[in-house]
Amino acid sequence: MLDNLSATKVNGGWHKQYSHISTSTHCQMRFAIFLPPGASQTNKVPVLYWLSGLTCTDENFMQKAGALKKAAELGIAIVAPDTSPRGDNVPDQDSYDFGQGAGFYLNATQAPYNTHYNMYDYIVHELPALVEQHFPVTTKKAISGHSMGGHGAMVIALRNPKSYTSVSAFSPITNPINCPWGHKAFSLYLGDDQMKWANYDSCELMKNTSSDDFLPMRVDQGDADSFLIDQLKPENLTAVAKQINFPLTLHMQAGYDHSYYFISSFIDEHLSFHHSHLRS
């Protein structure tokens, strides 16, 4: 069911890649898992799901974030899925911000995308079930991501607040219904009825969140990020959070851009943030 593609020792634990046929996306999906040292059936560990941004695969975060040393210390597994369905049979476009590598963590409703582009179901249901079946992990989960993946992490946590102890994001697309990346993706994946887009918009979802469904949220955003003003709009998210007293902490980080150098600078703080909630 799971095909092991690689196994590499790192920081005393293991980085492994797997592929499997997905019932959500109807194609072969690849994901990576980091298992910290000491993880075993008698010592199960909690999981942080990491959702990557546009153009990424399961590899970018694992290779570039510098996260595994701290995750090893804290005893947290990390699961990094791919960012979309892939393959010759999967409809694509010749652009970096739509199609393969750009699944936007939603369930598409529009042909020809609705057969394969069901990353929401994959991340929320299929992947955790698979991970909990095959690896020495507990059912305690946190979720984080970068850019498009930060959008995915926040949307998924806001819609499933009891499933995650905490959520965080780097440079997330906070309000996709109001930015070019979101407009392009949502109109092609979800159609022209913008009412349906709100199900995948963190600002809209947060507006309608009752305090019973609040969960700790941390966002870091570089103020030298070239996508900040047109695409990311963290001020829209903080405005909603302030309105309803949602427990969001936004860290504007002076001088940082949109790259993995930014993520690597603050990933340890995100891991500690999630650890403080995962262990309680």
Place this chain on the structure above:
Amino acid sequence: MLDNLSATKVNGGWHKQYSHISTSTHCQMRFAIFLPPGASQTNKVPVLYWLSGLTCTDENFMQKAGALKKAAELGIAIVAPDTSPRGDNVPDQDSYDFGQGAGFYLNATQAPYNTHYNMYDYIVHELPALVEQHFPVTTKKAISGHSMGGHGAMVIALRNPKSYTSVSAFSPITNPINCPWGHKAFSLYLGDDQMKWANYDSCELMKNTSSDDFLPMRVDQGDADSFLIDQLKPENLTAVAKQINFPLTLHMQAGYDHSYYFISSFIDEHLSFHHSHLRS
């Protein structure tokens, strides 16, 4: 003279890339520098030179080693040069282990390689002079590298022991005159006279090192490294070190392979090792 290609904030410091016309290699060369927070003309910092392995550029270490957090803490600059001359005019071969991306940190004597393939002079003389002229660094230097770059770091330190406070290597080619990678590279770059090869062989150089020229050397080697037996041969180096009491510490690391996941697992220890010598 130096053309700045990028500047990215990371861990409170800066990662920058530069290109320049090299007088050693007679082509445009690119290198990266990490400057830790607080480095300035009134607070100059020492430099660790990092030499990468086959196929790498200035980018692999900076993106994948996870070294910059610790370097920022310790106040060490890191300079990562490219692994060979590059360009359409630079003779090349269609193989990963010779030509562009595979300069072996030597001065070639054989045509058509001897015009451009002078990475030894570039690393030993030209690059440090350039770095010390343009950046807020002291003349205190350490050197490290991976695989072909571990070979380069050890050869350069053994031949210039007063120029470096310390040397380290991950998975180095310790005895290139006795392995396939070395045989191929040295015969094409240096010709068939194997006497001349000894100038670029760590084991041969160490044999003839007097105790006045000893410097601290740390080597880490994974025992699951697929190149260990045929190409790397750390046992040849430890045999020489034992014979002459050279201050080499070899750490065989159980279960680790040849990848950057291995480097990232132990780079903090290498930085601390160099820091202890750079500050004294």
